Amino acid sequence: MNENTYDVIVIGGGPAGLAAAVSARDAGAGVLLIEREARLGGILKQCIHDGFGLLRFGEKLSGPEYAEREIDELRKRNIPAKTLTFVTKIEKERGRFRVHAVSRDGVAVYETAALVLATGCRERTAKQVFIHGTRPSGIFTAGTAQHFTNLLGELPAKKCVILGSGDIGLIMARRLTLEGAQVLGVYEAKPTPSGLTRNLHQCLYDYDIPLYLSHTVTRVFGADRLEGVEIAEVDENMRPVEGTGRRVDCDALILSVGLIPENELAEGLGVEIDPKTKGPVCDGQCMTSVDGVFSCGNALHVNDLADYVSENAAAAGKAAAEYRRIGRKPARLNASEEFLYLVPQRLDLNRSNAGTTVYFRSRCDYNNARLVLSVDGKEVFSKRYAFLRPPEMERLELNFDALGLTERSDVRFTLELQGGKERAQ
Amino acid sequence: MKETVCIVCPRGCKLRIDESGGDLAVTGNACRRGRDFAVSELKDPRRTICTTVRTAFPEVPVLPVRLSAEIPKARIFDVMREINAVTVESRVGRGDIIIKDVLSLGADVIASSNLLKEIQ
Numbered sequence: 001m002n003e004n005t006y007d008v009i010v011i012g013g014g015p016a017g018l019a020a021a022v023s024a025r026d027a028g029a030g031v032l033l034i035e036r037e038a039r040l041g042g043i044l045k046q047c048i049h050d051g052f053g054l055l056r057f058g059e060k061l062s063g064p065e066y067a068e069r070e071i072d073e074l075r076k077r078n079i080p081a082k083t084l085t086f087v088t089k090i091e092k093e094r095g096r097f098r099v100h101a102v103s104r105d106g107v108a109v110y111e112t113a114a115l116v117l118a119t120g121c122r123e124r125t126a127k128q129v130f131i132h133g134t135r136p137s138g139i140f141t142a143g144t145a146q147h148f149t150n151l152l153g154e155l156p157a158k159k160c161v162i163l164g165s166g167d168i169g170l171i172m173a174r175r176l177t178l179e180g181a182q183v184l185g186v187y188e189a190k191p192t193p194s195g196l197t198r199n200l201h202q203c204l205y206d207y208d209i210p211l212y213l214s215h216t217v218t219r220v221f222g223a224d225r226l227e228g229v230e231i232a233e234v235d236e237n238m239r240p241v242e243g244t245g246r247r248v249d250c251d252a253l254i255l256s257v258g259l260i261p262e263n264e265l266a267e268g269l270g271v272e273i274d275p276k277t278k279g280p281v282c283d284g285q286c287m288t289s290v291d292g293v294f295s296c297g298n299a300l301h302v303n304d305l306a307d308y309v310s311e312n313a314a315a316a317g318k319a320a321a322e323y324r325r326i327g328r329k330p331a332r333l334n335a336s337e338e339f340l341y342l343v344p345q346r347l348d349l350n351r352s353n354a355g356t357t358v359y360f361r362s363r364c365d366y367n368n369a370r371l372v373l374s375v376d377g378k379e380v381f382s383k384r385y386a387f388l389r390p391p392e393m394e395r396l397e398l399n400f401d402a403l404g405l406t407e408r409s410d411v412r413f414t415l416e417l418q419g420g421k422e423r424a425q
Numbered sequence: 426m427k428e429t430v431c432i433v434c435p436r437g438c439k440l441r442i443d444e445s446g447g448d449l450a451v452t453g454n455a456c457r458r459g460r461d462f463a464v465s466e467l468k469d470p471r472r473t474i475c476t477t478v479r480t481a482f483p484e485v486p487v488l489p490v491r492l493s494a495e496i497p498k499a500r501i502f503d504v505m506r507e508i509n510a511v512t513v514e515s516r517v518g519r520g521d522i523i524i525k526d527v528l529s530l531g532a533d534v535i536a537s538s539n540l541l542k543e544i545q
Contacts, residue, residue, distance in 0.1 A: 039543070048489040048537065049475045054434050062475055064489050064538035068519060150477055153487035178476055178505055198437040201430045206472065206498065305435055392437070 005111045006032045008320045009099055011087055011265065012118035014042020016297025018070040019310040020116045020317030025077045027321035032110060033074070033081040034101060040074070040081060041067030042120055043143065044306060046150045049171050055307035066306055090115065090269055095325055097292065114292045114320040117266050117280075118313060121259040121298040123168075131253075133219040138226030142168035142256040146175070155179050157252030161229050162186040163217045167195040167304070167391075169256020174203035183209050184250060187231060189216040189238050192365060194258075194391055196304060218245060220253060229253055259302045269293055276341035277301040283330065283348040284356040284400070286316035291328070294320045301343050301359065304393045308359070315357065326350055331405050338363055338415035340390055349407065353400035360396075360413070362388035368418040371396075375403050376410050388415070429466055431459045442467060471495035474504055475537070478523055480513040485540050488513055490523055494532040508534055516541040 008024040010017045013035030021033045039045060044052070047063030054060055057069065074081060085103040092098075099110045123141040131139075140148075140156055146168065148156040158181055162169045165188040173183045186204060191214050193200055204211055212231075218240050219230035228249040232240040261279035263271070272281045272289035280288040280295040288295050296316035297309040329349040335342035340361040347353050362369070366388045373381040380403055388394065405411060431438040436455060440463045443450040451463040465471055473495050477487035496504060507527050517523065517536045524534040 048477060048491075050473060050491060051435065062489060062491055062537040064540070065519060068539055150487065150489065153477060153479060175476075178474070178501070179509075196435060196437055197430050197439075198432045198435065201437075202432045202472070 004109065006030045007112065008032075008114045008116060008317070009034065009097070009110055009112040010116040010118055010317070011099075012042065012120055012297075012299070013037070013040040013081060013083065014118065014120050014297070015044055015067065015070060015306045015309045016120065016299065016313035016316075017042070017116070017118035018067070018074055019313040020118050020294075020296055020320070021079050021081075022070070022073045022077060023314040023317035024116070024321040025079050025317075027318045029114075029321035031079050031321075032112070033079060034085050034087055034099070034110075035081060035083045036086045038084050040071050040083065046143075046146050047171075048150045049175070052306050055305065056310055063306070070310070087265060090265060092269065092290070092292075095292065114294065114323040116294045116296060116313075116316055116320045117263070117288075117299050118295075118297050118316075119262045119265060119299045121261045121302050123255070124258040124260060125255070131217055131220055133230075134222060136220065136222035136224055136226045138222065138252045139220065140252065140254055142166065142172045142254050145172050145252075145254050149175055149179065155181060157181050157250075157254070159184065159250050160252035160254055161217065161231070161248055161250045162254045162256060164188060164255055164257035165190075165193040165195050165200075165211065166256035166258060167199050169254060170195045170199040170203040172254060172256070173209050174207055177207045177209065183207075184248060185210045185212055187212045187215040187217060189214065189234050191236070192389075194256075196391055197389070216240065217253060221247070226251055226253055259298065261299050261302060263295075263299060266293070266295060266299070271295070274341065274343075274345055277343060279343075281345045282343065283328070283346050283351075284344050284353045285319035285348060285351055286312065286344070287319065287323070287328075287348065291325060292323055294323075301341065303359075304391070308393065308395065312357070312359070329407055331407055331409055331411055333358075334410070334412045335360065336412070336414040338366070338369075338417070339413065342413055347400055347405065347411075349405055354402075356398050356400055358396045358398055358413075360394050361390050361392075362394075362415065363390065365389050366415065366417055370416040370418065372414050372416060373398070374410075374412050374414070375405065427467065429463065431462050433458045433462050470498040472498045472501060474501060474508075476505065476508055478508055478511050478513055478534070480541065482516075482541060484544050488517070488540055489537045490534050491537045492527070492532040493522075493535050496527075496530045496532050500528065500530060503528055504530070504534075513541070516545075518542045 007029035044063035044067035052066040089100040221228040233244040279300040296313040342360040475491045
């Protein structure tokens with residue numbers, strides 16, 4: 001074996017990549033991890049708030065603490081990690097992958113039998129939400145504001161408006177308030193909040209920061225620096241209601257309007273993408289539609305918790321280490337329209353699916369829902385939920401091997417609604 | 426009767442607290458910690474703080490810190506003033522104490538990252 005040849009190459013050094021690399025190594029694989037930034041840890045480096053690790057470590061940790069524990073595990077195993085290394089191209093040749101990367105040392109090519117894509121997700125930007133007006137400075141994504149505040153020690157706003165009620169926006173509302181900035185309000189175009197309920201309480205209500213549902217920013221004002229925004233109410237189709245616009249003076253607009261799985265490398269490999277998750281279609285082993293290419297963490301679907309990312313990535317890393325080209329026997333997992341999405345989207349019946357973790361989100365807020373798994377119209381499993389909310393991901397562990405599935409089985413998840421649809425208060 | 430949401434873990438249980446004759450009845454919690462949280466919310470609401478502290482090292486301008494224990498919610502901004510008055514001048518590591526027993530509230534301000542040891 002040549003020194004640039006591995007069993008598993010993991011791309012991305014955030015919580016997903018770290019857990020995937022460690023579990024692939026523990027399953028006996030020769031592993032290389034590639035990270036484009038100078039330091040491992042991914043976005044957790046700037047997530048200085050706590051609440052991480054309750055599931056994985058049984059402790060409440062901050063993001064840096066969680067990431068550093070995972071990095072310690074990588075180092076204990078002497079797993080090579082190339083930082084400041086950017087993957088430019090991946091080629092598939094005779095069932096193996098050639099990963100082209102550029103770093104300060106120049107260009108290098110690494111070869112591997114299996115690939116784990118742990119490239120995380122990216123924030124939706126101002127351009128993607130079509131805000132009109134001038135182009136002054138002072139418009140940031142919540143993650144950029146977090147980078148300035150928590151890594152560079154620079155406060156990006158004195159008086160700001162937050163658009164979108166995603167978790168990072170809520171966390172930043174609290175963070176900026178703690179540092180003495182004034183957060184005038186969080187405006188959400190949807191009639192329900194996007195973030196976790198506990199974050200609404202501990203980040204907004206604790207600090208008397210108002211939350212305005214069914215409101216959006218329609219214009220920005222200012223030449224060099226943002227001077228104000230126009231806020232308008234929106235109707236049920238999320239269109240601004242005429243005559244409701246009013247100007248709010250502020251020096252920053254912070255956007256927390258959603259996260260999108262990052263799959264440029266996956267798409268380059270011809271991996272099939274699920275339009276619902278915007279991540280790859282995968283099976284119970286986290287293998288994508290391309291043999292030998294695995295996807296995990298927020299690149300696969302956007303998770304609420306780093307703990308779930310690590311769990312899912314560890315499964316992907318192990319599966320990548322155990323990957324052999326034996327051909328696949330796919331069975332689709334269908335989900336009714338009450339689901340926003342369900343992962344994995346299929347099973348490979350040539351491999352064991354005895355302890356498959358299924359992740360899903362509901363499309364709307366539901367009270368008293370019953371999840372039913374049926375095979376060819378026959379109910380084989382059910383579970384009751386007192387409430388389901390799209391911002392709160394659910395997970396289930398299922399033994400599909402006990403169901404005697406074939407490629408022609410109609411495997412279907414449905415949600416029976418007893419309490420009907422209910423909007424959040 | 427008071428309604429709140431438990432913030433102890435990501436589950437976010439909706440809590441209902443009924444007070445009658447000095448006794449507190451908590452419902453909606455999935456575990457013991459939810460009850461403890463509800464009682465504390467009524468009698469002595471407490472929170473932790475996660476923030477940063479300035480350093481003397483230009484390559485690491487701020488270091489993440491947090492409190493070793495919760496403090497009364499009403500004292501959050503007092504503690505923030507103490508933390509923002511400090512500059513870290515030695516290469517402390519994860520878990521090291523930055524301010525001991527801040528404002529005599531029974532909590533230490535501790536470093537929550539090894540950043541200063543990693544980047545030299």
